[in-house]
Amino acid sequence: MKTAGRIFIGFSAAVLILWLVPWLYNLATLKSYSPPFTLYSPVIHDFTYLDREEGAKNSLRFIDRKGNVHGDEVQPFFYASLLHSRGEFPDSLDGRAITYKEAEDNSLVMTSRPREVARRNAPVYLLMESVPVRMELQDPEDALVIRKDGIKVWNMASNKMLEDKTAGLASQLSANGFVHPAKLLAGNPSHRKEYDEGYLVTDSKDQLFQIKQVDGKMTARSFPQASGLGIRQLFITEYTNHATLGYLIDKDDRMHMLRPDGSVVATDVIFDPVKDNILVVGDLFNYTVKVSDNDGEKFYALSSSDFSLVDSMERTYPTDDEVNLCEYIFPCRIRFVSSNDGYVKPRLQDFSLKGLLADLVIILVIIVLKRRKKAS
Numbered sequence: 001m002k003t004a005g006r007i008f009i010g011f012s013a014a015v016l017i018l019w020l021v022p023w024l025y026n027l028a029t030l031k032s033y034s035p036p037f038t039l040y041s042p043v044i045h046d047f048t049y050l051d052r053e054e055g056a057k058n059s060l061r062f063i064d065r066k067g068n069v070h071g072d073e074v075q076p077f078f079y080a081s082l083l084h085s086r087g088e089f090p091d092s093l094d095g096r097a098i099t100y101k102e103a104e105d106n107s108l109v110m111t112s113r114p115r116e117v118a119r120r121n122a123p124v125y126l127l128m129e130s131v132p133v134r135m136e137l138q139d140p141e142d143a144l145v146i147r148k149d150g151i152k153v154w155n156m157a158s159n160k161m162l163e164d165k166t167a168g169l170a171s172q173l174s175a176n177g178f179v180h181p182a183k184l185l186a187g188n189p190s191h192r193k194e195y196d197e198g199y200l201v202t203d204s205k206d207q208l209f210q211i212k213q214v215d216g217k218m219t220a221r222s223f224p225q226a227s228g229l230g231i232r233q234l235f236i237t238e239y240t241n242h243a244t245l246g247y248l249i250d251k252d253d254r255m256h257m258l259r260p261d262g263s264v265v266a267t268d269v270i271f272d273p274v275k276d277n278i279l280v281v282g283d284l285f286n287y288t289v290k291v292s293d294n295d296g297e298k299f300y301a302l303s304s305s306d307f308s309l310v311d312s313m314e315r316t317y318p319t320d321d322e323v324n325l326c327e328y329i330f331p332c333r334i335r336f337v338s339s340n341d342g343y344v345k346p347r348l349q350d351f352s353l354k355g356l357l358a359d360l361v362i363i364l365v366i367i368v369l370k371r372r373k374k375a376s
Contacts (some may be wrong), residue, residue: 015346022333029353033317035292040301040311041074042093042285047299047313048074054299065313077103079135093285102284106304108239110247110280117233117273118341125191130196130212137191139332143307144199144211148181151211154192163274165218167347169211172220174211185232186246193238200234200246200258206256208248225264229256239282243304249273255289257307264362269300275340286310331356 024153034051036049048062048070059062062070072079080103089100123146132138142162143279145152151173153165180203188200197211208226214217230331237244248256248264255269271278271291279290287302296316303310326333335347 014269017331018332018333019336022330023335025326026306026325033316035297035317038288038290038297038299038313038315039078039281040286040288040299041070042283043074043076044068044070045311047288047311070082071368076369077280077285078108080104098284105187105240105271106243106284108241108280109281110278111238112233112235112273114274114276116338118343123147124154125187126187127213128189128191128196128198129216130198130214135192137196139191140189142213142251144185146182146185149183150178151178153345165213165216169218170221172218173209176209176220176222177207178209178220178222179205179207184231184234188235188236188238194240195238196243197236197238199238202231202234206231210245221262222260223264225262226256226258229264238311243282265307267307268312269302270298302330326350327354329358331359 004349005362007358025123036051036330038049040046044064046064046066048064050059051063054274057117060072060265062072064070072082073088073090076083076093080089080100083156084100089295090098092098102347125144125146126140126143127144128137128140130246141156142165143154143156145154150166152162153169155162159260160342163171166167179216181207182203184202185199186201187197198210201209201211203209206227208223208228208229209229210221210223215225226248229248231248232251233249234356235247235249237246242260244257245260246258248258249271250256252270255266255267255271255272257267259265267289269291270288275293277290277292279288279292281288286303287304287307289300289302291298294317299313301310301312302308330352332351334347336344338347
């Protein structure tokens with residue numbers, strides 16, 4: 001019993017040391033860094049980052065990759081409201097006439113973080129009416145319930161399955177070749193949008209479908225062009241300009257744009273949804289896509305018309321030149337939480353061969369000293 005107790009105490013002490021000491025060390029030596037907000041400019045055709053002018057409280061300036069300084073007119077779409085209020089919004093750009101209304105209708109922002117992707121939800125999805133009687137989207141009354149043998153439609157008030165809608169949906173899915181169970185669903189069941197596109201869904205064979213409720217009836221359509229992508233993540237888009245129906249991430253982490261007509265356009269954006277953060281800022285001319293992780297950021301400028309690559313840029317976060325003492329003391333560190341998900345579980349990270357060798361040397365020294373003490 002004494003031996004077992006000592007082993008337990010030693011193991012617990014090792015876990016606490018590998019957890020608390022590196023955490024406290026990093027907390028004490030942490031240096032904050034805030035990367036500047038960066039967008040592709042359709043005016044100068046270059047990436048610009050936002051910088052506050054020295055000595056001025058409210059003066060902002062934009063700096064391109066060559067170090068040239070510009071005003072907010074270099075981003076006429078992102079600051080369209082401000083420029084319009086000052087009467088400075090341009091009436092043409094690159095030889096094309098533009099209006100403030102066009103700028104507003106084609107402005108979009110999309111974000112995703114690993115924590116959101118890793119979140120586990122109950123297989124119940126609120127179902128909206130895409131063609132509401134009152135011409136404005138209403139709060140959903142029904143819900144989709146995902147089961148192994150099919151997708152059921154339930155009324156939330158009565159907590160009963162709606163037989164007609166469930167049968168109608170099953171018929172629609174079967175006619176389009178859907179193979180249960182469903183794997184991925186992406187939707188935005190909120191009335192704070194202009195229109196509703198229901199849900200993008202993949203079946204057990206990674207085929208892509210769309211499910212909507214139209215005039216109280218369930219509808220489904222398939223997207224043959226998305227077959228073979230091995231879709232691992234879906235993002236539905238319901239933007240004013242109707243340029244896309246969704247964003248698809250394939251098995252190779254490549255982003256594809258799904259158009260409302262069912263066509264799929266591959267882009268040069270590489271994005272791992274379970275490890276990377278993504279920010280998409282779109283306007284009438286370009287999409288700026290930022291993919292970031294703990295080491296840095298990769299920027300892509302895509303054409304809004306065909307999503308072809310216009311330009312790209314990388315920014316590596318500055319590294320600390322100071323010696324990390326934990327690297328020379330511990331063979332690894334233990335973390336119980338991660339910014340990539342919301343789960344509490346032990347994680348072994350930051351393995352260090354230097355720390356392992358140092359610990360082995362210390363253990364050998366202790367063993368030798370104990371043996372000499374016994375011998376004496």
